[in-house]
Amino acid sequence: RKEVEQDPGPFNVPEGATVAFNCTYSNSASQSFFWYRQDCRKEPKLLMSVYSSGNEDGRFTAQLNRASQYISLLIRDSKLSDSATYLCVVNNGNQFYFGTGTSLTVIP
Amino acid sequence: NAGVTQTPKFRVLKTGQSMTLLCAQDMNHEYMYWYRQDPGMGLRLIHYSVGEGTTAKGEVPDGYNVSRLKKQNFLLGLESAAPSQTSVYFCASSKPHLRWKGTEAFFGQGTRLTVV
Numbered sequence: 001r002k003e004v005e006q007d008p009g010p011f012n013v014p015e016g017a018t019v020a021f022n023c024t025y026s027n028s029a030s031q032s033f034f035w036y037r038q039d040c041r042k043e044p045k046l047l048m049s050v051y052s053s054g055n056e057d058g059r060f061t062a063q064l065n066r067a068s069q070y071i072s073l074l075i076r077d078s079k080l081s082d083s084a085t086y087l088c089v090v091n092n093g094n095q096f097y098f099g100t101g102t103s104l105t106v107i108p
Numbered sequence: 109n110a111g112v113t114q115t116p117k118f119r120v121l122k123t124g125q126s127m128t129l130l131c132a133q134d135m136n137h138e139y140m141y142w143y144r145q146d147p148g149m150g151l152r153l154i155h156y157s158v159g160e161g162t163t164a165k166g167e168v169p170d171g172y173n174v175s176r177l178k179k180q181n182f183l184l185g186l187e188s189a190a191p192s193q194t195s196v197y198f199c200a201s202s203k204p205h206l207r208w209k210g211t212e213a214f215f216g217q218g219t220r221l222t223v224v
Binding site: 008031032034041042043044045049087089091093094095096097098099100101 | 139141143148149150151153156158164166198200202205211212213215216217218
């Protein structure tokens with residue numbers, strides 16, 4: 001079983017739409033959680049960390065449900081510049097585990 | 109700020125050739141990682157290091173060796189390249205992980221390697 005699983009998409013949404021990505025992780029001892037963004041042919045970059053209390057950064061909201069081992073990312077009022085692949089990432093101590101990524105295209 | 113720098117950025121190898129990928133970070137991070145990224149597979153950990161002079165195997169270590177002689181550098185070697193090692197290689201670094209307080213990984217720009 002993979003450490004981190006996420007729906008690969010693709011998600012094609014119009015500008016201004018709200019879109020949600022989900023991710024599950026297999027190790028209940030996982031300690032910290034992140035969403036990364038990766039643009040085509042570029043390196044992954046941190047979008048936001050994810051906390052049990054939930055956290056928000058502008059149009060982005062991340063949630064963690066430890067009981068269900070489930071992580072989510074909500075993007076409101078989608079912009080063309082949000083088009084990218086979003087990676088769910090879990091840290092178990094010494095190692096980061098990455099989902100395969102969810103592709104988002106925002107359409108004019 | 110340079111952050112994490114990988115060299116080279118592109119390389120074409122013939123089967124059986126050897127090469128070394130260099131990763132350098134200027135953030136004084138203890139932890140360093142080498143990943144490969146293939147379509148549909150996501151990022152997979154090859155080897156990692158939790159400090160100078162230490163290395164450990166990740167998920168896909170076969171065919172690769174690493175060394176961490178200096179804290180700021182992490183080298184990935186391919187002794188005899190195979191077409192299956194055609195991939196994009198990313199180096200990353202991070203601070204030591206504190207329980208319940210995540211520390212992010214910072215990535216280099218990647219090395220695109222083709223083995224023919």
